[in-house]
Amino acid sequence: MKLEVGTLILRVYLGFAFFIHGLAKFQGGVENTAGWFDSMGIPGFAAYIVAIVELAGGLLLIVGLGTRYISGLFFIIMIVATLMVKLSSGFMGNGQGTGFELDLAYAAMSLFFVLYPASNLSLDSKVGKKRRE
Template identity: 50%
Template sequence: MKKLEVSTFLLRIVLGISFFVHGLVKFQGGIGNTVGWFDSIGIPGFLAYFVGGVELIGGIALILGLGTRVVSALLTVIMVGAILKVKLAVGFLGTAEMVGYELDLAFLVIAVFLATNGSKLWAVDQALFNKEGKN
């Protein structure tokens, strides 16, 4: 195994687990709460279902290595929105009331990397589509 493939696999797994948990929490806590919060900050509430769904289902897909580039591109858009709309105003480290955008930025960069490069090591995509030689 090549070091780059193993490193990319680890990024995919960690990003997948992280977003799965974020999505799960949105639905476990009642997606209506997230809908209301979205509305309160000027984002259409129905987008909470999209964001939560992409985080939950996309997280599972990343863990499995299924549609890594597409899921990562969607997560990139979500993270740009989160940083610009919510976190940028509180700064990199945040305030006593709210964390900053440092973790969001790390997730964004990982998502951009995976959207650009893919991740084929131990990926369901490889078994389903036999993409030898492609990422």
């Protein structure tokens, strides 16, 4: 049961963190994020996809629905963010910006949920049981 509670805490935190990041993109104007993406050589429309995945995916992760799929998308987002944006700053940052340590932590948490079976404290486990019956 301790493992179940631990995964619940981790899943809810990760979902909340991504939800807040997605919400911030919408509140700050996704078009601003799209312009920033364009300046880095990433197609601007990707900002809309990332913002929606973070916002909606964060909520889904909190309740534990589609956990593996959402976590897989979060993993991809964090690896791309690390490689395209943060890698040059180093692990801890370069004094002018943050490093990629938090991005890798979120990627590792996301990968955990891709690999770990559905928790009994998630909607995934309830949906999966109904399908199997």
